[in-house]
Amino acid sequence: SQKIEQNSEALNIQEGKTATLTCNYTNYSPAYLQWYRQDPGRGPVFLLLIRENEKEKRKERLKVTFDTTLKQSLFHITASQPADSATYLCALDIVGGFKTIFGAGTRLFVKA
């Protein structure tokens, strides 16, 4: 079956450290992968998109890697801040597909 898996356990880190979140998928041929941020009771907000032929994408303190051999994406937040505390969702669009498949998300807590 086709699955997208994110660590269901919350990630707790200290302010200033780098947070690394993982997204694994099976049985998909991805066209691109996206990361979204979701705050409690609010809609997801787009952060970064990386295409299947790209290895890495950066935006300010955010970095995404995409390894189609390992079927894995890593999402990094450097110099993390308490304001980065949220749930982060990965989402996959497959080649020839017409919809986006979302993971369940990983909750990040950054302690001051």
Added chain:
Amino acid sequence: DADVTQTPRNRITKTGKRIMLECSQTKGHDRMYWYRQDPGLGLRLIYYSFDVKDINKGEISDGYSVSRQAQAKFSLSLESAIPNQTALYFCATSDPERGEETQYFGPGTRLLVL
């Protein structure tokens, strides 16, 4: 003003009632989506529409129907609400044909079916 709006933001209803959730967008996108979100399950697609004349079922369409009244409006109906339809509902838009592959979400509707 928000690009994607949803009404109502919160709704409590009883089993068997018909309710409608509404979504409007000002982004000019052709594609619109309805998702539900349950704890631990992530976002699941209910219906999607690529233009006014196009409606497609998602992975969990049973018990739901939709109407695309205009490019900017996409409504979700629960014909006879049941308690397991209690969830957070999101509308979203995108337009990959114009390079807007990302999805823009509304603020959500929290629905409780008693």
